[in-house]
Amino acid sequence: MANTKREKLFAESPPVPTEKWEEVITADLKGADYERKLVWKTAEGFSVRPYYRAENLEGIKxxxxxxxxxxxxxxxHAHNRWRVxxxxxVASPSMxxxxxxxxxxxxxxxxxLCIASETFSAADLETLLAGIHLPAVELTFCGQKTPNVAELMLAKIEKDNIAKEEVRIAFCIDPLVKNLSAKGDFCSPNGENCFGRIVELINKAKEYKHIRIVTVTGQTFGNSGSTIVEELAFTxxxxHDYLVRLMDAGLTVDEAARKIRFSFSVSSNYFMEIAKFRAARMLWANIVKGYSPEKNCACKMLIHAETSRWNQTAYDPYVNMLRGTTEAMSATIAGVHSLEVMPFDASFEAPTEFSQRIARNVELLLKHESHFDQVVDPAGGSYYIETLTQSIAAEAWKLFLEVEGxxxxxxAYKAGFIVERIKASAALKDKNIATRRQILLGANQYPNFTEVAGKELTAEAVTRKQAEGNTLAPYRGAMAFEEMRLKVDRSGKEPKAFMLTCGNLGMARARSQFACNFFACAGIKVIDNTYFKSIEEGVKAALExxxxxxxxxxxDDDYAEAAPKVKELLGGKAILVVAxxxxxxxxxxxxxITNFINVKSNxxxxxxxxxxxxxI
Known part of the structure; x- marks a missing residue:
């Protein structure tokens, strides 16, 4: 009986071929251009279709x-147990x-543990780690003199006789990206001292399976305005540069690859970020495999992720909680090794206990209430995400080969190629934000009308530091709007924009809402009005x-008569703008009448x- 019902169900719902779907879509478009209306041209260099089917997966190896x-x-791994x-x-080890x-x-x-002192000692390390059971926690050291800290830490775990398989430590030593990108040069000519020190540390930690000496800080690219493909390809x-240098120094590919850790940013581009991490693991596995490692486990990419700093806003900062949550979802669905959610106030102050708790709880909720850690690669088999993974991998590989060439x-970095490429992408993003093609909620769209900057928001927090020479300077996309708005908040003035609504009621209200959002982005106080029965009434209220x-x-049809009349009655006592x-x-x-604002405005x-x- 059940089989009969099932057969009948499928007989009533036969599969619909793609051609039929396309015919219906074309008819619904009524002559509009399919490519312009429905196909998304990504900044990553490929197009995204409006829908995908099983046939789109053909040929994906x-x-x-x-x-x-x-x-x-x-x-x-055959599980998804990421680390929080x-x-x-660490300015004071005891605190x-x-x-x-x-x-x-x-x-x-x-x-x-971000070390703030250049004179960090073995005694400081003992104080810092007092009461911490090392086998129960993974440690990551960054900040000042990380190679020195690594020496101290390796000496400590040997002195404490901790079982080698129970030690899980990563050191953020990265002369290639961190030093070269920020300073335009290595810590020594051509990095001989840097890489010699790295080789020494790897040899000392050779028997420790879970110690990583190098961390490739790929978030440097993402937080400087790169595209997802650029972040992946350059990372x-x-x-690969580390791999080659370490093998040239006498290490095997297995020894070198197992000591490298990767760190990425994760933006709010939800599905693209899921696909990025999947593509990253595949590409790195193939890069390492090309050097014929003894075991495939050397091909595994250890990925740490942190939610984006680039798209955080200083105004309306609680929106950053939403950004951090969706970004955390992307990273955990994609199966990263560890994840840090940035506190919502990190862009303008030292994070408070509250903001740190909220950031931490995002991950705990995803684990203990949403059970993301109990599902391995839930995106697997999705026509869309599998296709995105292939597209991102293909574009990133193309750019990777260009760098290798x-x-x-x-x-490539010394020649200026990487900086020029990222600066061009950042400039395009800045333009898109200025024209609202890209939305940063609370900054360039739907600002909090009543918000005024508190004392904690400083000019330094919202002023973009320009990169000098062949360097990268991480920044936030909202900074240009925030810097402008902060000047208004600190000006001692309270500029006002008055909405004179007249003519067609529906259009008057729509235009008023648009204009209120427009001017509030600069911290200008907006005075909205439902409707004025006459222009004279509206102008009188505006002057009052x-x-x-x-x-x-x-x-639009009302402006030919209304705008000149408003101009005449204002008599130059205010700036006249047509919405x-x-x-x-x-x-x-x-x-x-020369001032107009509309959806095409910068x-x-x-x-x-x-x-x-x-x-002002």
Whole structure:
């Protein structure tokens, strides 16, 4: 009986071929261009279709492998138990120890220790790690003189006679990306001293299976404005450079690869980020495999991820909680080894206990309430994500080979190729933010109208530091808007924009809402109004409000008559702005009405112009 019902069900719902779907879509478009309307042109160099089907997976070679199997697209292990990472700044070893013990008892099992002192000693290390049971936690050291700290730590674990298989430590030693990108040069000419020290440390830690000496800090690229493909390709290229240098120094490919760790940022581009991590594991596995390692486990990529700093906002900062949550979902679904969620206030102050707890709890909720750690590669088999994985891998590999063709990461970097490429991508992102093609909620769209910057928000926090020479300077995409808004908040003035709504009620309200969002992005106080029965009534109310800007909000057909009348009644006592792009614009401009705002406006530059007109 059940089989009969099943057969009947499938008989009533026969499969629909792609051609039929396309016919329906074409008909619904009513002559509109399919490619322009429905195909997304990504910054990563490929197009995304409106839908995908099983046939789109034909020819993808990595399909069919399982988690824990080469090329590790689906994960390096047959589980998804990522580590919850949180970083503690170590200015005072005793205070850092107290903080570390507190967060270790609150769910953290991957502890980052950022050393602030150049004179950090063995005694300081003992104080810092007092009461911490090393086999129970993974440690990561970064900050000042990390190679020296590594020496101290290796000496300590040997002195304490900790079982080699129970030690899990990573050191953020990265002369290629961290030093070269920030300073434009190594710690020594051509990095001889740096790499010699790395080889010494690897040899000392050779018997420790879970110690990583090098960390390729790929988030440097993402937080400097790169695309996802660029972050992946340049990170892989730097990793390959390390691999070659270490083998040239006498290490085997197995010994070298097992001491390299990778760290990436994860942006709010949800599905693309899932695909990025899957593609990263596959590409790195194939790079290492090319050197014929003795065991495939040397091909496994150890990935740490941290949520993006680039898209955090200083205004309306609680939105950063939402960004961090979706970014954490991308990383954990993709199967990273460890993850740090940035506190929502990290962009403008030393994170508070509250913000750190919220950041930590994002991961704990994903584990203990959403059970993300109980599902391995849930994206596997998705037509869309499998295709994205293939597309990102193909573009990243193409760029990787281009870097290799220039002599490898170091030579390509010194030639300016990497910096120029990332700066071009960052400039495009900046333009898209200025014109609202890319939205940063709370900064360039839907700002909190009533928010005024508190004392904790400083000019330094919102001022972008320009990269000098052949270097990269991480920044936040919202900085240009925030710097402008902070000037208004600190100006001692309270500029006002008055919405003069008239004519067609529906269009007047729509235009008013658009204009309110527009001007509030600069911290200008907006005075919204439901509707004025006459222009005279509206202008009178605007003058009584002492508004510096009066925005006429009406239908396009109303502007030819309404705008000149408003201009006449204002008598130059306020800046007149027309909300929209009416066909009558040339006639209005001939009458001296030159200010228009619409969806095609460069919001940032337009707002700067009005602030300058008001003396701010």
């Amino acid at each position: 990595f399909l069919g492998s399982q988690a824990g199997e080469f090329p590790y697209v689906r994960g390096t 990472h949180q970083t503690v700044s 850092a120890n107290a903080e570390a013990l507190k967060i270790l008892n609150a769910g953290v099992d991957s502890l980052g 892989l290229s730097a990793g 220039k002599g490898g990461y170091t030579e 409000a002492k508004a510096e800007i009066v925005v006429v909000c009406a239908a 929209g792009a009416p066909a009558s614009a040339p006639e209005l401009e001939a009458q001296g 919001v940032l530059e337009t707002l700067k112009f009005y602030l300058k007109e008001m003396g």
